[in-house]
Amino acid sequence: MSSPATLHFPLDRWAAERPDATAVxxxxxxxxxxxxxxxxxxxxARDHLWxxxxxxxxxxxxxxxKSIDAVAAIFGVLKTGxxxxxxxxDAPPPRxxxxxxxxxxxxxxxxxxxxxxxxxxxxPLGAAPPMLLLDEPAGDALPLAARLAADAAREPAPAVxxxxxxxxxxxxxxxxxxxTGRPKGVMLTQRSATSFVDWCSATFAPTVRDxxxxxxxxxxxxxxxxxxxxxxxxxxxxxxxEEVGKxxxxxxxxxxxxxxxxxxxxxxxLGLLAQYGRLxxxxxxxxxxxxxxxxxxxxxxxxxxxxxxxxxxxxxLYGPTETNVCxxxxxxPTIDPxxxxxxxxxxxCAHLRSRVVDEEGRTVARGSEGELVIAGPGVMAGYRNLxxxxxxxxxxxxxxxxxxxxxxxxxxxxxxxxxxxxxxxRMVKRRGYRxxxxxxxxxxxxxxxxSEVAVVAVRPDGADVRIDAYLGVPDxxxxxxxxxxxxxxxxxxxxxxPDRFHFVEALPRTSTDKIDYxxxxxxxxxxxxxxxxxxxx
Amino acid sequence: MDAIGQTVKDYILETFLPGEDPRELTDSTPLIxxxxxxxxxxxxxxxxxxxxxxxELQAHEVxxxxxxxxxxxxxxxxxxxxxxx
Numbered sequence: 340m341s342s343p344a345t346l347h348f349p350l351d352r353w354a355a356e357r358p359d360a361t362a363v364x365x366x367x368x369x370x371x372x373x374x375x376x377x378x379x380x381x382x383x384a385r386d387h388l389w390x391x392x393x394x395x396x397x398x399x400x401x402x403x404x405k406s407i408d409a410v411a412a413i414f415g416v417l418k419t420g421x422x423x424x425x426x427x428x429d430a431p432p433p434r435x436x437x438x439x440x441x442x443x444x445x446x447x448x449x450x451x452x453x454x455x456x457x458x459x460x461x462x463p464l465g466a467a468p469p470m471l472l473l474d475e476p477a478g479d480a481l482p483l484a485a486r487l488a489a490d491a492a493r494e495p496a497p498a499v500x501x502x503x504x505x506x507x508x509x510x511x512x513x514x515x516x517x518x519t520g521r522p523k524g525v526m527l528t529q530r531s532a533t534s535f536v537d538w539c540s541a542t543f544a545p546t547v548r549d550x551x552x553x554x555x556x557x558x559x560x561x562x563x564x565x566x567x568x569x570x571x572x573x574x575x576x577x578x579x580x581e582e583v584g585k586x587x588x589x590x591x592x593x594x595x596x597x598x599x600x601x602x603x604x605x606x607x608x609l610g611l612l613a614q615y616g617r618l619x620x621x622x623x624x625x626x627x628x629x630x631x632x633x634x635x636x637x638x639x640x641x642x643x644x645x646x647x648x649x650x651x652x653x654x655x656l657y658g659p660t661e662t663n664v665c666x667x668x669x670x671x672p673t674i675d676p677x678x679x680x681x682x683x684x685x686x687x688c689a690h691l692r693s694r695v696v697d698e699e700g701r702t703v704a705r706g707s708e709g710e711l712v713i714a715g716p717g718v719m720a721g722y723r724n725l726x727x728x729x730x731x732x733x734x735x736x737x738x739x740x741x742x743x744x745x746x747x748x749x750x751x752x753x754x755x756x757x758x759x760x761x762x763x764x765r766m767v768k769r770r771g772y773r774x775x776x777x778x779x780x781x782x783x784x785x786x787x788x789x790s791e792v793a794v795v796a797v798r799p800d801g802a803d804v805r806i807d808a809y810l811g812v813p814d815x816x817x818x819x820x821x822x823x824x825x826x827x828x829x830x831x832x833x834x835x836x837p838d839r840f841h842f843v844e845a846l847p848r849t850s851t852d853k854i855d856y857x858x859x860x861x862x863x864x865x866x867x868x869x870x871x872x873x874x875x876x
Numbered sequence: 877m878d879a880i881g882q883t884v885k886d887y888i889l890e891t892f893l894p895g896e897d898p899r900e901l902t903d904s905t906p907l908i909x910x911x912x913x914x915x916x917x918x919x920x921x922x923x924x925x926x927x928x929x930x931x932e933l934q935a936h937e938v939x940x941x942x943x944x945x946x947x948x949x950x951x952x953x954x955x956x957x958x959x960x961x
Contacts, residue, residue: 586935589936615919819896824912828911
């Protein structure tokens with residue numbers, strides 16, 4: 340019997356084979372669910388969503404913090420043949436409403452505490468979608484199970500068959516920062532997802548004994564590896580809550596106590612664990628793989644981490660949401676003490692193909708800088724509702740093959756390994772998150788005291804990316820910094836709030852009257868250099 | 877505001893709000909929900925408090941109820957100093 344190649348197929352298979360094995364643990368709430376439990380709960384979620392009108396090809400919003408319920412809801416959505424649209428429960432509600440509206444979701448599975456603000460934020464957009472509201476999980480009770488049971492007591496949802504859609508059906512839409520201020524929806528198919536999961540399986544050889552971390556939030560593409568590679572192999576997924584996940588002091592003992600064997604996150608939190616986590620106090624004997632992605636890992640911090648966690652293998656995984664991981668590089672067991680340059684992004688994953696091209700799309704000579712483009716089953720179907728951006732995102736060759744333009748400038752070294760050189764546009768990575776500087780500008784531009792705005796990113800030596808906002812305040816009445824930060828927090832995800840604000844009467848302009856970003860960036864670099872020169876040793 | 881509160885205030889103004897009018901930052905200004913301190917800045921602040929006052933903060937002590945305002949930070953530091961004395 341050939342097995343349907345869908346993301347959710349392995350869950351029911353493991354539920355039959357190893358029903359009592361633990362599928363998901365939620366340490367923050369002391370909760371856990373077995374494979375049988377997760378399969379059954381997601382079946383009931385499937386039936387309930389079907390009764391609410393969800394059909395194959397639809398989309399369903401997931402608007403809740405990470406929990407066993409959220410994982411069950413995701414599998415419930417997939418079992419209807421629909422795609423899930425995870426939305427950041429900690430982002431400002433107007434941004435979430437915009438995403439759910441753009442995704443034209445049939446239903447939103449949401450935490451009850453978030454419902455009122457979401458409804459209010461939908462007002463300018465039209466009718467809010469129907470919501471399946473869940474209480475916040477407390478202890479080991481599962482509000483989704485309770486809610487479904489209560490509804491079933493009133494009006495039982497008839498059991499429907501699990502749908503295994505075709506490979507080109509959408510599996511999920513992940514929204515990332517958009518340069519014009521509107522988040523853009525990256526549409527991934529069943530095929531994109533399963534080809535990536537298969538590559539992970541071949542590369543990392545997971546087993547039922549593995550215990551995967553789930554550090555990234557569910558709206559972030561790192562979560563695809565966590566959730567689906569883990570479940571595909573009958574392993575255990577250990578959920579790391581949003582608060583604990585940012586706090587190295589609490590995270591360090593959790594990784595040890597929960598005997599995590601496969602860790603996957605951005606480099607930022609790994610660097611913080613090395614710096615502040617007091618790792619030497621705990622036993623990390625179970626840890627066999629440390630995977631990181633999302634941004635450059637400064638070598639000094641990686642070296643510190645490896646000294647504290649010497650046993651596991653380390654992999655740098657690279658790839659935008661549009662392709663998920665597309666190149667990878669294993670960090671050598673010993674890092675040269677003289678090395679200061681970051682490690683390469685590595686070789687192309689086996690399920691994808693890559694080229695380095697110039698601005699006209701012609702392959703450049705090996706060793707020359709160019710843009711990395713990617714083709715193969717892992718590549719997204721496209722951006723939702725953005726035909727112009729789709730046209731720009733792909734390079735179509737003479738054979739009709741679509742190559743996704745990553746926007747990343749790389750050089751291919753003699754041994755087929757890519758080295759990252761920078762970006763072609765104004766996208767930066769901050770703590771692993773993609774940030775379009777234009778989205779921050781669009782957010783700040785609506786401030787009543789601000790006439791014009793330019794946002795630039797600077798990376799002081801070896802430190803994290805810093806985001807500076809230049810604000811034009813023509814009448815000299817500058818708003819307070821505290822008020823500005825609050826203004827940003829109300830409109831933008833936290834990782835987009837600028838670190839520094841500068842006030843000027845008018846922004847510097849080029850001879851063609853465009854904002855002179857270069858001059859602004861130089862001014863900031865000089866200020867940083869001066870402050871370093873005068874800082875006490 | 878006592879000496880501890882003033883020291884912490886100066887540190888926050890200098891490190892996270894350079895150029896801000898000191899009058900805007902009061903004892904009760906929310907530091908975390910307002911976006912003044914993000915998770916990384918909170919860690920830096922904890923490092924500063926530990927160095928400045930020779931105290932060690934436990935993981936469960938690093939939260940919004942204790943670090944949410946200048947007032948609550950000063951109370952936390954005073955309590956730590958008293959138990960250590």
